[in-house]
Amino acid sequence: MQRFTVNIKLPARTLTGALSAPNRGAADWGWQGLIAYGCHSLVLVVDANSAQTLQVLERHKASVVKVKWAKENYHHNVGSPYSLRLASADATGKIIVWDVATGAARCEIQEHSKPIQDMQWLWNQDASRDLLLAVHPPNYIVLWNADTGTKLWKKSYAENILSFSFDPFDPSHLALLTSEGIVFISDFSPSKAPASSGKKVYISSPHSSPSHNKLAAATGAKKALDKVKILISNEKPSAESVTLNDCLQLSYLPSKRNYMLLLYPREILILDLEVNQTVGVIAIERTGVPFIQVIPCFQRDGLFCLHENGCITLRVRRSNCSITATPNEEPDPEPAQELVYDLRSQCDAIRVTKTVRPFSMVCCPVNENAAALIVSDGRVMIWELKSSISGRSVRNSSSNASPLYSPVSFCGIPVGAFQNKLPDLSLDNMIAGQGASPGEELRNSFLQEVHLKFLLTGLLSGLPLPPFAIRMCPPLTTKNIKQYEPILAVGTSNGSVLVFHLTSGLLHKELSIHSCEVKGIEWISLTGFISFATSTPNNLGLVRNELQLVDLPTGRSVAFRGERGNDEPAIEMIKVSHLKQYLAVVFKDKPLEIWDVRTCTLLREMSKNFPTATALEWSPSHNLKSLRKKQLAAREAMARQTVASDTEVSSVESSVISLLQEAESKSELSQNISAREHFVFTGADGQVYHLTVEGNSVKDSARIPPDGSMGSITCIAWKGDILVLGDVDGNLNFWDLKARVSRGIPTHRSWVKKIRFAPGKGNQKLLAMYNDGVEIWDSKEVQMVSSLRSGRNVNFRILDVDWCTSDKVVLASDDGCIRVLDLSMKPSCFRMDEQDLIEPVWCPYVLVPRASLALKAFLLHQPWDEKYSLDIMDIDYPENENIKSLLQEQLNSLSNDIKKLLLDPDFTLLQRCLLVARLYGDESELHFWTIAAHYLHSLCQDKPAKPDTAVLQEQLGNPLDICYDVLCENSYFQKFQLERVNLQEVKRSTYDHTRKCADQLLLLGQTDRAVQLLLETSSENAHYYCDSLKACLVTTVTSSGPSQSTIKLVATNMIANGKLAEGVQLLCLIDKAADACRYLQTYGEWNRAAWLAKVRLSSEECADVLRRWVDHLCSPQVNQKSKAILVLLSLGCFTKVAEMLHSMRYFDRAALFVEACLKYGAFEVNDDTNKLIHAVYADYARSLKLLGFKEGAALFASKAGESGKELLSELKQPKEEVTQE
DSSP states (O other): OOSSOOOOOOOOEEEOOOOOGGGGGOEEEOTTSEEEEEETTEEEEEETTTTEEEEEEEOOSSOEEEEEEOOOOSOOOSSSOOOOEEEEEETTSEEEEEETTTTEEEEEEESOSSOOOEEEEOOOTTSOSOEEEEEETTTEEEEEETTTTEEEEEEEOSSOEEEEEEOTTOTTOEEEEESSEEEEEOOOOSSSOOSSOOEEEEEOOGGGSGGGTOOSSHHHHHHHHHHTOOOEESSOOOGGGOOTTOOOEEEEOTTSTTEEEEEOSSEEEEEETTTTEEEEEEEOOTTSOOEEEEEEOSSSSEEEEEETTSOEEEEEEOOGGGOOOOTTSOOOSOOOSSOOEEEEEEOOOOOOOSSOOEEEEEEOTTTOOEEEEEETTSOEEEEEEEEEEOOGGGOOTTOOSOOEEOOSEETTEEOOTTSOOOGGGOHHHHSOOTTOOOOHHHHHHHOOEEEEEEEEEEEEOOOOSSOOEEEEOOOOOSSSTTTOOOEEEEEOTTSEEEEEETTTTEEEEEEEOOSSOEEEEEESSSSEEEEEEEOOOOTTSOBOEEEEEEETTTTEEEETTTTOOSSBOOEEEEEEOTTSOEEEEEESSSOOEEEETTTTEEEEEOOTTSOOOSEEEEEEEESHHHHHHHHHHHHHHHHHHHHSOGGGOOHHHHHHHHHHHHHHHHHHHHSOOOOOEEEEEEOTTOOEEEEEEETTEEEEEEEEOOOTTOOSEEEEEEETTEEEEEETTSEEEEEETTTTEEEEEEOOSSOEEEEEEOSSTTOOEEEEEETTEEEEEETTTTEEEEEEEBTTTBSSOEEEEEEEETTEEEEEETTSOEEEEETTOOOOOOOGGGOOOSSOOOOGGGSOHHHHHHHHHHHHTOOBTTBOOOOGGGSOOOOOHHHHHHHHHHHHTSOHHHHHHHTOTTSOHHHHHHHHHHHHTOHHHHHHHHHHHHHHHHHHSSTTTSOHHHHHHHHHHSOOOGGGGGGSOHHHHHHHHHHHHHHHHHTOOSHHHHHHHHHHHHHTTOHHHHHHHHHTOOTTSTTHHHHHHHHHHHHHOOOOHHHHHHHHHHHHHHHHTTOHHHHHHHHHHTTOHHHHHHHHHHTTOHHHHHHHHHHHSOHHHHHHHHHHHHHHHHSTTTOOHHHHHHHHHHHTOHHHHHHHHHHTTOHHHHHHHHHHHHHHTOSOOSHHHHHHHHHHHHHHHHHHHHTTOHHHHHHHHHHSGGGGHHHHHHHHHHHHHHHHO
């Protein structure tokens, strides 16, 4: 016989509610596909696809102010697996780095005790992956090793730092937003603190500018913009033109180099950092809703903006090519006046109230096609972008926005009209890039216009604001085990009762029952409860009492006390008897009432002189068993009668039988006969009264005088032979009714608010709640098991408590959370894989490293044995069944669209690699395969058949987007740079800007326009003479030998004497750009050299320059091999890429790349390449064998020629041994 009844396994969990004000900026959507956000001092981790809470991290003592997922831009293998790392920082300056899957803290960091202003993981991938940069107020930036918690360096600045942003194209550049302006740091490195204090620029606030007077008409905005020419200056602006802290946010644009956005409540400014000048403004009309946050996209030049009404808008930059003049007019000499971002889609707003405001928005970094809004009341709304192809006729001609087109390619490769594709997979698969600008005749034939819209695909809602009254449903017993569900009822302050299912933690029902605050709930069966609510008292101290009987399956509620309840003293408590037959209702200044629950009738209202009860409890003893015996005897008699011949039954007996049958049917209905039950209560004088209720009579039976040591009794609990009383002074009195002894324990914890025994036969644990916390006692041993005290162990106050199961308690607290804890009451995190989720979640990061990598190989190398399948059992993978079933669960949780793609035979290897990189959220793979797919496709597509022009045309029609910067095609890169200079030229306002533009134009070879700009210099200017001579020089440069050699000599002297830029300009004048690049590289200006090579040199010369750059990137002191590989891909050096991947031990990537190259015929077949191919395959087969993935290992060993032979025999051996046995 077990001592306790069956215990359903409930996970320890936390149900959360509204957020606190400091949580406003604490949200992040990681590459891992999960959203993390702060709620008071907790960190919640939510799956974005199924909108389920996967983990609640509890360790912070103060409100969480920032959370950041670790980056995933490194190569993953068993040594550095896919893992869920998260950093969270709180208002007391503590940073905790978590292993989210297990819920354990990996390290804790503390520097000062002020809230962390901003933090970011370093993204520069080949350095350490554990570095975390944080802003510690007021003015320190500190670099931490987040694995060990050691401080690498610390630097202070002159002003208070509000936030920072890394330049996504250059890891050594960092911009700090300070209270006075922006500080640009250009010598950031992980190894030592920046030496200089950065270049400080001041922002004059746009509000002081005239741009606000006239923003309605487009023309007005244009004119106003010309006045807002300069917004960034090196001098401090005058006091009246600047308002500090007006700028809400600063971010580099990840979609193109050297652009930055500044966010103000009513406009977004786009700055070109080459000339520190505003080149675009997104302004809100006077009636529009102000911005609170903006997230710039990487894949396309777009912005996700969050407005104060909770509306998320997507704006995409208008491409210049579409604003072409009609043929009969003069074409506009300067088509691009500024960068224009058109509103492409917006989602619905929320209802904003005092307590409900949008807090922050996060955007999916992998696909950039979804945004999540976190609302202050604890809701998380997940909006996904969906694209729809629109017909030509639908075109809304009135909008001046140019149409968006769908891209030609899907997953990096152009696809035909009938091939399977999933356009909503990611932003770059939804809309074509800025560079896709084929001629008009081409456009009509194959480009389809798309419209974007937001769709709400996920919603998580939190608990309402406290206070709460909580009550767990009756406990699990052997009788109800079939239909039992662990359900918790939560009464809220607005009168509704929320019913939660505790195995999943999900809201099961929300019932609006009352019109005022719910004060208490008592269950009367597994599917019904009685709840009571009291309104605020009037001036006589009287209230409206509402007592409702609710049936959970139907949601029907009945007013239990009928018409009673208006203008009477408040109900203090309700107690349902042990057999759920009777209900005692205790009032504040009025005698108690006894009701029959089954018939909703009043059995007795005590007389006026009857003492008012301060505490009451029903006895667990009753006479049900003896009644059942009598009933059984009667049934047997009845059965005997019916067996006898029917005719002989006398009339008297038949009437008795009919009565019995009637009683029987009634009891069948109510499942009960009226058994006798008892209850005890204490009066204000401390006397204990004992009463009996049977049928419809209530009898007074005994009084016990008060215990002298106790104060006024506040609560009683009774189980078995033990009765426990608690009083206002915090004393607990244990009465053993069998042994007739009592024992008082002073807990010194002030008022005992509630005491409850744990469920389960023989389980004598007791839960006691005080003003300042809770304790668990063992009433058999009369000793305390555990204790929780507000202000000491935890920083929240306990509002209500109950038992969930025989070994778990549930606490409601004033931070709006409800926690299910075990007996130690230590707030604990759980393991993610122990959770019972309603819906399966795709998250390979939760699997053990070997399994997640094996799953990846399984998806990548379809088909297995000529068969496309997503059933892991089909292949030879000798792993234990648990892991296999976990893998199968992962595969089953993929969406049908993705399954369809993975099983499609036309889906090429490159596309599969890209898709799997997206599914895994693997940043380094995503970039590698995007560039590899693009160049393999464009450089190796039927080389000899096509004449060069056609290939060029295709490249121009579908170039690699500019977000890849120097990895783009030269022709497209040149075009982009020219457009950029045109824009800078239009926006010129000072001599400095003009000069920078002239310099750029000279480098780009646009000499005529450069001369025009040089001649604009006014005669008062100190540079007037110099510029005039320069103009003369540029116009008269001839290609005669002597002049060239003179200029070359002057240029080299200038460079030697520290005038690098000027020397390079002179060399470019005489078409010696290749020499210029060499000088730039010698002086360490690698990025500048690559830029110049791409805009001025022929493709062969350019490739030479970039190859030197690759060697530099691979050198040990720079160690940016992954970037070097991308540069090699863009040059088409595929064999070298395969060699490098192999030498870096990226075996999986190398093998897949070799396979793709062979499909495209990108390798020249000779002995060397064959040797390389075999070596790559053999090493990959070995690494698959280590993962236990036999089938894959055998597949690649068989492709590896000689080197794979012995491996193949090893793989086949164990099978033979088995057969011999």
